[in-house]
Amino acid sequence: MSSVIKIAVDAMGGDNSPNKIIDGIVHHHASNQSTFYKIFGDEDKISKLLNNKISKNNFEIVNTLNKVSSEDSPLEAAKRGKDTSMWLAIESVKKKDCDIVISAGNTGALLVISKLNLKMINNIDKPALSALWPNKTGMSVVLDLGANIECSSKNLFDFSVMGASLYKSLYPQETPNVALLNIGSEELKGNETIKETYQLMNEKKSNDYKFCGYIEGNELMNGEVNVIVSDGFTGNVALKTAEGTANFITDELKKALSGSLIGKISSLLNISNLRKFKKRLDPRLYNGAIFIGLDSPVVKSHGGTDYIGFANSLDVCCRIVSGNLIEKIKRNI
Structure with missing residues (x-):
């Protein structure tokens, strides 16, 4: 496994996004220099918030203006299209571009879109x-x-x-x-x-x-x-x-x-x-719930948390990847 942990980040989910998401990334990166963030959302807003606060070698922005709202039902979120920040972030894990995905958005939508994109671990x-x-x-x-x-x-x-x-x-x-x-x-x-x-x-x-x-x-x-x-x-x-x-x-x-x-x-x-x-x-x-059972890890940050809480859930992402969670489940199952 590469020493660089690649996290796919839905920057548009949850309250006060993308502000708290980007502030959380900056806060997390200060003590996690080997983390790479693939950030999905409104590029204009995200670029202004990042404003050279972390090295350009440590992030990539994938521009999309479409997002899943907190009011969407899981079915509505899935129908909203494959260009939402949540869908694209999950898809990047499916394509193995990233090791793990995180969103502070709609919980039901995150579960449904994750299940549509990712396979279950065998026998689960x-x-x-x-x-x-x-x-x-x-x-x-x-x-x-x-x-x-x-x-x-x-x-x-x-x-x-x-x-x-x-x-x-x-x-x-x-x-x-x-x-x-x-x-x-x-x-x-x-x-x-x-x-x-x-x-x-x-x-x-x-x-x-x-x-x-x-x-x-x-x-x-x-x-x-x-x-x-x-x-x-x-x-x-x-x-x-x-x-x-x-x-x-x-x-x-x-x-x-x-x-x-x-x-x-x-x-x-x-x-x-x-x-x-x-x-x-x-x-x-204690922010950062984890959907487990899928063949890639998906982390749900609380929608109402602030940037400190989001940074803590990014830390959970890093520990999950470095701890080889999926391999451990496959071996034990």
């Missing part, structure tokens, strides 16, 4: 949407987060293998613990699909991960499990609940520390710890 039936979550000791990979509402035991088994491969790509020195999200830790708990998946996972032995059975929702953040697997419906509910709880805690803490003189004095005395707390719950640090 469905791609999954995965993301990084913080826990007490570091990070966890959680999947599926909404790509597949209904899943078979084979799908969940595949997600387990893919999630473990993703974790291993991001953290090469660690062997992940894998668990199935369930309503209890006992073998008898859960529906038939999850019980069948438990049996499949128990029978499959691997040196790349350790199967740890079931995990309940209240244990997601304890750090004992690194890869958490569920169907897309359950995973999405868990994700939104976790995000909402984190926002609730942060907002309530702000009120408590700014609502009275004692609170303000307390916040000044604890400013170092409060900064650490804020940083730990900063969603920009």
